[in-house]
Amino acid sequence: MKLHNMLCAIVALLFLTPTLASAQKLKGKDQLITISTPQGDIKLVLFEDTPKHKENFLKLAKEGFYDGTTFHRVIDGFMIQGGDPNSKDDNPNNDGSGNPGYTIPAEINSTHKHVRGAVAAARMGDQVNPMKESSGSQFYIVENHDGTPMLDEAYTVFGQVVDGLDVIDKIAEQPKNQRDRPLTDVKMKVTVETVKKKKIAKKYKYNYTQPSA
Numbered sequence: 177m178k179l180h181n182m183l184c185a186i187v188a189l190l191f192l193t194p195t196l197a198s199a200q201k202l203k204g205k206d207q208l209i210t211i212s213t214p215q216g217d218i219k220l221v222l223f224e225d226t227p228k229h230k231e232n233f234l235k236l237a238k239e240g241f242y243d244g245t246t247f248h249r250v251i252d253g254f255m256i257q258g259g260d261p262n263s264k265d266d267n268p269n270n271d272g273s274g275n276p277g278y279t280i281p282a283e284i285n286s287t288h289k290h291v292r293g294a295v296a297a298a299r300m301g302d303q304v305n306p307m308k309e310s311s312g313s314q315f316y317i318v319e320n321h322d323g324t325p326m327l328d329e330a331y332t333v334f335g336q337v338v339d340g341l342d343v344i345d346k347i348a349e350q351p352k353n354q355r356d357r358p359l360t361d362v363k364m365k366v367t368v369e370t371v372k373k374k375k376i377a378k379k380y381k382y383n384y385t386q387p388s389a
Contacts, residue, residue, distance in 0.1 A: 202373040202384060207234055209335075212365045213247070215347050218317070218340035220295055221376065223387060226283040229297060229310065229334035234368060236313055241276065242366040248272055249316075249356045252348040254324065257298055257316040258364060268357055272314075279309040283332045288387070290324040293317065293337030293344065308332075319348040336387050338380035 211218040222230040236242060247258040248271035262274030280297065290296065295317050297310030310332050317337060318324050337344065350358040376382055 202377055204373055205370050206373050206376060208338075208369045208371045208376055209233075209237060210367045210369070211242075211340075212367070213343065213347065213362055215350075215362065216340060216343035218337055218343050219380070220293075220317075220335050220337045221382065221387075222295070222335040223285075223288065223333075225285060226288075226332060226334035228280050229283055229332055232280055232312065233315070233334070236276070237366040237368050241313065242364055244363060244365075246271070246364065247347055247358065247362040250348050250350055250352060250358055250362070251319075251356055253320055254348075255316045255318050255320070256344060256347045256362075257314065258362075259298075259311075259314040261313065263361075271357060272355075275314065276312040278312045279305075280312060280332075282308040282310060283334065284308065284329055285333070286329055288333035290318050290327045290331075290333060291336075292319070292321050292323055293341050294323070294333050295335030295337065296327070296331045296333045299331060317344055319344050336382075338376065338382045 206221055209220050209222070211220070222233060224230065241261070242259060244264045245259055245261060246263040247256045248260055248263045249257040260271055260274040261276065262270045262272070288294070295315060298314035298316055299305055299308060299310045302308070308330070347362055350360065350362060352358050373384060377384060
């Protein structure tokens with residue numbers, strides 16, 4: 177009898193516990209970004225409190241700027257980096273030095289950490305870039321399962337992967353040369369889909385109130 181009552185209590189608790197989506201009381205829609213690669217799809221969302229970076233990434237994605245670019249720098253246990261227009265040409269030696277011709281003012285937010293799957297903007301070093309302005313197109317995704325806290329508040333983190341963390345691992349594990357460039361191009365195609373926030377939160381178990389948790 178006691179076991180029966182205990183089971184009933186557990187079932188009742190399950191019905192009373194709100195889902196992540198409903199608990200957040202989400203309204204409106206968001207842009208769900210898909211980066212398609214030979215290793216699979218990576219899905220991510222961008223933060224509303226880094227508006228310049230979000231607007232720029234969405235603009236480039238919708239224009240097809242990223243299509244055909246590669247993840248030109250991969251370091252297993254660290255991150256994967258891409259978004260350089262130079263990676264579209266036949267010269268692998270210029271990968272990493274390209275940009276769309278402008279930078280983006282830093283939007284560094286202490287609440288956004290370099291957790292696994294964090295999306296952040298690449299940039300030039302402090303000596304030539306004391307304002308920590310971001311590259312106009314190059315970005316990296318944290319692959320380290322424990323995050324890379326040493327980069328916190330040094331680079332703008334502007335998004336989070338919600339699905340495809342295993343794909344990031346596969347890309348990071350690709351054979352590469354001495355410059356960390358994959359021996360076989362990891363080309364990407366980037367698409368944008370407008371989806372209800374409730375659906376994103378429910379399907380991908382994403383917490384909009386603590387995106388970097």
